[in-house]
Amino acid sequence: MGNENAPGEAMDLDTKKQESTGPAAAEKAPIKVFDLLCQNVHLLEEAVHAKETSLCMGRLMRQTSAARKRMTEHDIAKLLKTKLPNSNEVQQTLAQFLDLTVTEDAKIAMETDDNKENDAAAEAVNGTVEGGKKEEKTSAATATPVHNRPTRASAVPECEIYVFLLAILKLLDSGSDEKARELSGTVVDWLQSFNRRTMDSLAARIYAYFSWSHERCGDDHLQGIRSKLLTLQRTAILRHDEIGQETLLNLLLHNYLHFSLYDHADKLRSKTQLTSNQHRNVHQFCRYLFYIGKIRAIQLDYTESKEKLQQALRKVPSGAKGFRITLHKWLCMVHLLLGEIPERTHFTTPGMRRALKPYFSLTQAIRKGDLKTFQQVAQRHWDQFMEDKTHNLIVRLQHNVIRTGLRNISKAYSRVSLEDVSKMLGLSGGIEEVECIVAKAVRDGAIEAKIDHANKWMTTNEASDIYSTFEPQQAFHSRIMFCLNLHNEAVKAMRYKPKEQKDKDSAEEARKERLQQEQEIASALEEDDEF
């Protein structure tokens, strides 16, 4: 579908990321997919027992993505059999979507697989490992202790959800969007019945794929889940499920912006309070910033928009290429609308040059202040701009082109007739129009000039020395403030491990030591003062 191309947006932030990490991980670790999945389940179990799933989520998703490419329905079925033998409900639900009936061949294969593994494990334990089979056996050996504990697995509902997540991924990868959509819907309903904080991180992933699968099935479906998402968000807020709140807010913003409902999106944003101002997840934060940047750009608040988009660009993971390109496009537009010319490096980043080409030619036209070239470029790439939803911004740019042209003229000439100005700018409306346009530019401070109405010419004022004004000081001030803020933010963003009991004593000691040092410094300073 058409969106497949344009998803610098939303979901693809992580799909892209996963794709980039996928092959590397696969080369390094030729572990069998099934074992990898077992490890993941084990990881999840431990995290759940430690009551802290949000920290291991990153690792879990990374490992899942490593397995994602090679994963088959068979693997999922096997995982279900071995890890969750007691949950009929899960099996029944999944059976509607995936082919869980392990065929005879597969069954035998599976059994022999199991036997082999068990044998291998036994051999490994006995220490009679032979050289040729070594590799396979060791991998099996590491895996066996993990999946020999099926009873424990069934105790944790998180694992059920994890299996569902795998199934959804599988369906999405194999292109059965409709099935993925239905399954994700079922799982989201299922999730409603839990109220476990350890479930939040997994649930957030499920929500993301819930929305993504609906988007792949078409606009109607995406529109249809809006109220569902709103309900989920409400629940997440009531339960202090922070990661869920962030994810759902972004999904909703994405949903609104997909249909160009900027007004709705802005209202939702302004009415939503994140319980802590700090975002838990960098990816979600990044997306949030991008959406805000987009909304602000549409509302003509370019300065703030630029700020947000730049921040997003700094935080975006290097693997999310599509998202990066989209960010670059919007940032470029905002720069241009602010009357700035984006740096050349914006467009020359490897891998993005082609995608940013239309925007590059646009920038060139504006830099020259040539209305005709600008219009040609806009015409030529109109379809691309429509797809990027920047077409309305492009229309707004026309006025910037005129401004730049006018500024160039006012720099070059100390006195020039309005007729010539009209010709140079390529305006069609005659002298009267030029006069109005110049007058407005003067008032907005774009050019320093006066118009002589009787003689129909424009006189440029002597450029005043900028260093005699407050301008440099202000510029300097804003930079200093930026650096100081950056430092403060960095300090705030630092995180420390919760101190454990046994560390307490040593921490106490360290504190004493530090205090002592400080006292020494203070007394040294006093001595200095005395001199």
Place this chain on the structure above:
Amino acid sequence: MALLQKTRRLLEKLKSEASKGKVASCEETLVEIKLHLTSFAALPPRYEKTPTAAEELGLARECLEQAVVVSVQANDEQAFERNYLQLNTYYTDIKDDFMPASQQMLLLKGLNLLRLLVQNRLAEFHTELETIEPHVQNSSEHIKYVIQLEQSHMEGAYNKILGSSKSCPSPLYVSFAEKLNETVRDEICACSEEAYESLSLAEARQVMRFDTEEGLLAYAKEAGWVVKDGRVFFAAAEASTDKVELNSMDLIKNTLHYAKEIERIV
């Protein structure tokens, strides 16, 4: 059922009154209609699926459209905004296959855009514009007209705006377009103040589009311009050339702030 027919009759009445330009009686009828509308279950926000849902929604939409038209005739921008917001739900939330799109939709959308332009609410103007599909933007004369106006407004091509009130795509646009002309005149005056040192009275009248010299003189007095020897001198320009004095308070505040922050870092 009876209610539906009753409302429909009221709507007919409203339409005939509106066409005759009886604004006061229109508003009375409108209140009555709106009261009736509250008892329809199929309307937002209830959206119940009654057997006559499509009919109810269609009727309600038509009523609100008429209400918007009436508020334009009454020249009441606030009422317009209220009515339009009510109406907008019908345009955005009801799917085309359930009910055919309204004939008047683009006309009214354009009118709303024009209103936002007149009130100088540009951020909302652009958010609203985003909801209109690009191909519609290019094909509908109503929308195109407003977009053109906005563009001229941004560029500063005020003469185009002043000329455009004659080429309105619909008589409903005229009253807003005239209001826009007034705003634009103020803009022109503000621009002239900066762009010219002085103008002769005749020139000033021509540039700022005053019909009479008295109008110009009154405006000049209000704006604080000096009229001498048949020329208008714009005093405001001189004031702005004065250099601002050193703002020591800010300077001190900033420096202290830096000191505090740096201390924290070290």
